Amino acid sequence: MAASGGEPGRVLLTMNVDAATDTFELRQVPGEAQYILLHTSMRCLEQTDGRDVLTLTARVTDSHREPVIDGTLVTFAWEDGRGSASVVNGQATLEIPARAGTYQALTGNVVSSRMRLGAC
Numbered sequence: 759m760a761a762s763g764g765e766p767g768r769v770l771l772t773m774n775v776d777a778a779t780d781t782f783e784l785r786q787v788p789g790e791a792q793y794i795l796l797h798t799s800m801r802c803l804e805q806t807d808g809r810d811v812l813t814l815t816a817r818v819t820d821s822h823r824e825p826v827i828d829g830t831l832v833t834f835a836w837e838d839g840r841g842s843a844s845v846v847n848g849q850a851t852l853e854i855p856a857r858a859g860t861y862q863a864l865t866g867n868v869v870s871s872r873m874r875l876g877a878c
Contacts, residue, residue, distance in 0.1 A: 802878030
């Protein structure tokens, strides 16, 4: 398998040299993570029962801005905790109790920008 120089997928290559012909199948797969874009969404129920929810979503792409392979592990970190989720269709999502803080996502050596959120 080779890192993608275009869109991931299957390529059939037929070569003709003199009288010989052969066909090869190349599978292009996403490259390693190069970019993480962190999104947040807070669901505030205006109650003090701790059921407010913060959804952290990391979009993880390779150097060609193509989604990385499913199953890539993303760690979400905040001041006093961390959690993880696997990438599915280019995104990893984690829901946690909502609270003010600074949030970040990382995988391998790639780290997102920090995002500071206020309380509900």
